[in-house]
Amino acid sequence: MKRKFNLNRKFFKKLEELIFRVLMIISTTIIIVALLAIIISILIKGVPSLSWEMITQTPKGGYYFGKEGGILNAIIGSLYLSGGATFLALVVSLPLALYMNIHKMKEKLVVNIIRLFLDILWGIPSIVYGAFGFALMVFLGLRTSLLAGILTVTLFIIPIMVRSMDEVLKTVPRGLIEASFSLGSTRSETSFRVILRQCIPGLITAILLAFGRAIGDAAAVLFTAGYTDYIPTSLSQPTATLPLSVFFQLGSPIPEVQNRAYASAVVLTVIVLIISISSRAFSMKYQKNRIK
């Protein structure tokens, strides 16, 4: 009697584990399938509209109605915008990350406060940055422009960049920092000559990650960068961007215009994939070359 009961219990234990293992495999598969579905559906819709003209011409006759032309304005605009924002963010992020990990190495409280604030900033949705950026723009009497877009996106990617640089710099052994100090280096020399060299691949990964976020985000530039058919020639002109090129042109009833949206989606996806793969390559190299 007792034995039978035990066998039953064992059977149910096994069955429960089996059911959950199947569910786990299903969940994992769902995630892989979702990614494939996204990439394949974008490619199927977009690749047929990709052509040499598409990526080398600006739209003709207005981006919302004109049937001719391509998406060069958005490609170049996006590169300008994210390039500028990434550069500006770097100017703030790298010093700050070094400050946290070398200058304030011993002051846990300061570092934790910075981390807390970065976490807060990092959590704020990009639409809030966008709305804030626009309000500020109106307040300062500026118009929608490449510059306003760059500034808004910079604010939005700084926490992302500092946080990932912080992760990299955290792993620098204290001994290395102390060794540099004991050779008589100043803090900034230690930072920029010793630590930077050690961490460059990791920092490049952080920069690429931030660039990827900058180029992909639509909500922060929606009100600040404007949209135009032309490639901007100065910081005060509005600019088109790839995400908005998708967003605006997809809403058009004209199929040719929609095709431009799908083509933009493909270009954007490819850029993001390249960033993702190359940052992976960098971080692998980083793990190999790091002195432990």
Add this chain to the structure above:
Amino acid sequence: MRSFSILNFKVRRTLRENLSAFWMKCCYLLILAMPFILLIGLLLKSSLLFGEHSLMELIFSSEWKPLSGKFGFFPFIISSLWVTFISIAIAAPVCLLTAIYLTQYAKRFVLKIMQPVIDILAGIPSVIYGVWGIIIIVPFVSKVAGWFNVSSSGYSILTGAIVLAVMIIPFVLNILIEVYKTIPIELSEASLSLGATKWETIKKVLTRKAYPGIISSFGLGVSRAFGETIAVLMVVGNVVQIPSGIFQAGYPLPALIANNYGEMLSIPLYDSALMFAALILFVVVTFFNMGSRYIIMHYEKKI
């Protein structure tokens, strides 16, 4: 001559040190000031609205007639809540099961596949998710609605939630993997040597140990989902109504801001109202963000 150049060198060195330290301090202050600047900016801009309406009225009224000065945010708040919580309800079990699978059962090659999958999924821009939603999820949901005898265009709360769920999966999953990885292997050893099976160990010991981490990962997922804009905006329908079912269109707060900001500035109080929407986002998102981090910091050691 030589001593002069050494002196010069010293001066330059000190100068460089001081300059870099100064710039670092500026960056530091910028980061500390930023959340407050944002908060104050949003408060100032939305304060005009507070002059005319009480907070309760703004949040719980469902009359949205900007032209006649009526700003009831209730439909938008409810839409946001619906979309957010359905998306987390979809994402949570998937993430939990996958995290357990990847940290406890999976073979090496599965991990090798999944790491880039998660990374790429995390890097795909919001707008691409939106396009995907329109191409695949909208028709799918429309069909599913048909099975329940509901007619739906497919642009609905459920569609927004599904797209959003896929977007937050990599984010929540990464946290959960980290949570499970940091549990010491000795706990598993202890449980196994008491005669527990692997699954019992996972269920009764590891997941219990991971509990604060799990809760906070979901909280962080909520904070991420609540503010997501473009992807949701593209598939959720954007009709001002209190949705009565998941197949109906909704109009979450971020979509409200994105669709209207900067356009109808001639209507009095309108931009103030939209800033109020941004303020709600800021407060809710920061609350969930900080709350989750608090949970993981304070309860991790106690269990």
Add this chain to the structure above:
Amino acid sequence: MINGSIINIEGLNLHIGNKHILKDINVKIPEKKLTVILGPSGCGKTTLLKSLNRLTDLYPEVKTQGKIFNGGIDILNPKIEITELRKKMGLLAQSPYPLPMSIYDNITYGLRISGRRKKRYLSKRVEYYLRQVSLWEEVKDRLKDPASALSIGQQQRLCLARGLSVDPDIILADEPTSALDPVSSREIEELFLKLKQRYTIVMVTHILRQARRVADYVIFMYLGEIVEHGTAEQIFENPQNQITKAYIKGTYS
């Protein structure tokens, strides 16, 4: 001298990746004695201990060859249902790892898992095992507190009681005092001396003096091999091997 063995290890080889960790281990562990696996750190002592109840399964890339017999059953046979066999061996880790639950539940966890649910029975067992490790008086008023609230020494004794709760024949202890202060270490050692009347204890240590204090039987390992094994008297008074001699005399550290 040695009557009957409880564990028979025959030709055990263990690789992690392409590192050869355990090399051709052949040894018998005597019943109801305290066997000490002694040797410098990194010589594979802990790995040998964990192979005894196949916890090596938890680590990826571990490959084992050979046989470990316990009661006539080869533990390393992958077809064997290891879950039940593990219950026969209580494990005590280097530092205490209480399960993430109350003191009470730490003890009842193993019992519940094997299907014992009656409250009165469980309460009695809790008291019994806590008394075994002389912890009862210290914690009887706060059994519902999380186990992590105890001091490290108390936690280690709780872990020992937890291990005893499923009524094992063997206690496997992996440097059980390395995280403890001298007083708590002493308490654990004394408990072991008491418990070896009824249990077979296998303890890993690199502390020579501790081994001298408690061991009945000694297995001396060096670089993944068993250099020498025998009764405590043999090994400490009259070691045969040069390496063992050097280690015992303390010229090797």
